[in-house]
Amino acid sequence: MDYCELPLPEGPWRKAVQAAPRFLPFLSWLPDVSARSLKADLWAGLTGAVIVLPQGVAFAAIAGLPPQYGLYAAMVPVIIAALFGSSMHLVSGPTTAISLVILANVSHFAEPGSAEYIRLVLTLTLLAGMFQLGLGLARLGAVVNFVSHSVVTGFTAGAAILIATSQLGGFFGVEMPGGGGVWASWRHLLTHLPQSNPRVLGLGVFTMLVVLAVRRLNPRLPALLLAMVAASLAAALLDGASHGVRLVGALPASLPPLSLPLPGFDEVRQLVPGALAIAMLGLAEAVSIARAVAVRSQQRIDNSQEFIGQGLANVVGSFFSAYASSGSFTRTGLNFEAGAKTPLAAVFSALLLAAIVLLVAPLTAHLPLAAMSGVILLVAANLVDLDGIRHILRTDKSEAGVLAVTFLATLFVQMEFAIFCGVILSLLMYLKRTSHPGFTVLAPDPDSLRRPLVNVERKPVPECPQLKILRLDGSIFFGAATHISEELHRIMNTFPEQCHILIVGSGINFIDATGCRMLYDEALSLKLSGRDMFFCGLKSEVREVLERGLCLKRLGGRHIFDTEAEAIARMVPRLDPERCACCHTRVFRECEHMPGGEHYQPLGGTSV
Structure with missing residues (x-):
């Protein structure tokens, strides 16, 4: 009978029998001999x-x-x-x-x-x-x-x-x-x-x-x-x-003697x-x-x-x-x-x-x-x-x-x-990879009824001229904070016309105090220049750290949303109406309710 098929006794002996292979590992393979x-x-x-x-x-x-x-x-x-x-x-x-x-x-x-x-x-x-x-x-x-x-x-x-x-x-x-x-x-x-x-x-x-x-x-x-x-x-x-x-030669014929190496x-x-x-x-x-x-x-x-x-x-x-x-x-x-x-x-x-x-x-x-x-x-x-x-x-x-x-x-x-x-x-x-998380630029897919956010590098789709959607793939800790900050500055300098940034945080596993401080500094820098940063899809652990670090309270207003759809629905009304009036892109469903929306058909589907 296999060791695993033996009937287990009740009481404390049951745990002892279950733990036996851990302390006597040969019991796990001996029945297979x-x-x-x-x-x-x-x-x-x-x-x-x-x-x-x-x-x-x-x-x-x-x-x-x-x-x-x-x-x-x-x-x-x-x-x-x-x-x-x-x-x-x-x-x-x-x-x-x-x-x-x-x-x-x-x-x-x-x-x-x-x-x-x-x-x-x-x-x-x-x-x-x-x-x-x-x-x-x-x-x-x-x-x-x-x-x-x-x-x-x-x-x-x-x-x-x-x-x-x-x-x-x-x-x-x-x-x-x-x-x-x-x-x-x-x-x-x-x-x-x-x-x-x-x-x-x-x-x-x-x-x-x-x-x-x-x-x-x-x-x-x-x-x-x-x-x-x-x-x-x-x-x-x-x-x-x-x-x-x-030839190998003759060897001494003796068994190991006992010793006392104390x-x-x-x-x-x-x-x-x-x-x-x-x-x-x-x-x-x-x-x-x-x-x-x-x-x-x-x-x-x-x-x-x-x-x-x-x-x-x-x-x-x-x-x-x-x-x-x-x-x-x-x-x-x-x-x-x-x-x-x-x-x-x-x-x-x-x-x-x-x-x-x-x-x-x-x-x-x-x-x-x-x-x-x-x-x-x-x-x-x-x-x-x-x-x-x-x-x-x-x-x-x-x-x-x-x-x-x-x-x-x-x-x-x-x-x-x-x-x-x-x-x-x-x-x-490994440290280099974890300390250099990448940003992925996202935009709604006009070819899908559900309009999911897709990687614009893999599938070139139009972006909103005023809203930059980024997904951060990696954790925000002291080793990665500087790299993330530099990447944000590079993106902001490359696309200065996009005055709002939405960071999709589903890929952020954790954030430490240094990362929390860095996000607050970057968000504050954007605010001083007339721009704003928002977050969505954050894990509960990451959100709690941001709240404990007073990052959200210092920014003022609501800057975190549960889903991408909620974030876009709340952010589109904040966009510059004059720019929306002459915009021909209309990537979101909410764009039909913006000034000039009556002259353009939406691309179809929902926001995400």
Whole structure:
């Protein structure tokens, strides 16, 4: 029986059962697990477990930790993040960026690799997890809504190139310099390409061809895992080890030991800045990766729940000798490409990794690094959303700029800064749009019986020579007040003969004190020059602010009307009768009652 179909108890237990999926999110997808999904998740988990073996060792070295700590970070935290997060495909674990930040923060206080260093790293992980968990429980996941699709697309494309670049040495059998950027790595590869090992390159290409062939013959088979097994057999048949083919090597066979990372006051003071940086970096990485994959899997992500999952993963993981983890682009992309259906794939990945480390760690020594590099290159290629990039470039130049900046920042600046850079640029563009609301000139449509007000730019219709009707599309707040004032002055100077202005306020969502003052100043300026400003269609909240700000009282008389029809009916009699007598436009029905109206037929219909 489905969890949602279970009969709910009465009383306080009913609310507890209804709230259970929020605190135990795995209850929402666990009933959907089937034999078919279990099989797919098991194969995807096995593939991920094999891939993370050499990666975990490499990331631990980057963080200044013994190699086994990279494997520990890919066990317990992965399970916790999968069960308590919201993404169906996100796989957590050690990452390059967080490993670098850890080394930069903790190396000031202890020698990398020492027992004190390990203790401080685990303490740092606990603090970072507490920050993340607090943000999630406070339901502050909405802050990452400012990470637009353009930012995610650009970040994903840049990360894919970085991932591919990191695998070039292993794929071609060329020693790559450490610490170089993208251009330096590619330049080094091109200059040393004649020195590449043909057997290594052949194994890498062979692995990729096997993946493509298996996917073409039977997409349900674990193509990536089968390709790595085939490459291992090929390396053994070719005696690759004696011809320069590098293998993963034997790994330590041990499970994560328990730890007690309880910090003292001085340690908290020293580690809090770094813990906060790691917490924000980890959240930005995890949510961005989860959203990037969710676009392809058509899934909705709960940002706050993802915060909770990442926070719990680091808090619990720190007691199992796991250093700070986050979402992994490589393993998440690999998980999705391998056919994972539920978060159980990540759980299986962690459990199978533990089993591999315990039982078959010596066998992993036969896996060639070139095979792993070939698999990761295919995963990186699939991370680039070409259709999404073309859509953004075609649709919006501003968003295209955000995409380009995020992409370049990911390549040439620190990866963690790239997301913040894209977000800041998106916010600046958002502020520019909201602070530059536009005025739309309206006039009655003579071709419609109801005479609705239409945009004169889209449909050229005659305007009243004395009354200018404008619709303001945007809110009036301190950031937009100056722009609105300048636009009003421009319109008044361009059309000085239209002595009255009617502002249709249906598009004004809110107004603040600065906006209220600006409207009063503009209306007063018009009054001193013999002109007047009126409003109609204002929302109740906007009207209340104008009344509280004494704007209406200072103007005197009635300047606000409920509808456009009422406003026009009241304003037309105020127009200059001498100008109306010689006017041939007669755009309003009320014009037939003005002087000279008996000689002209109205254009028909009602005012609006």
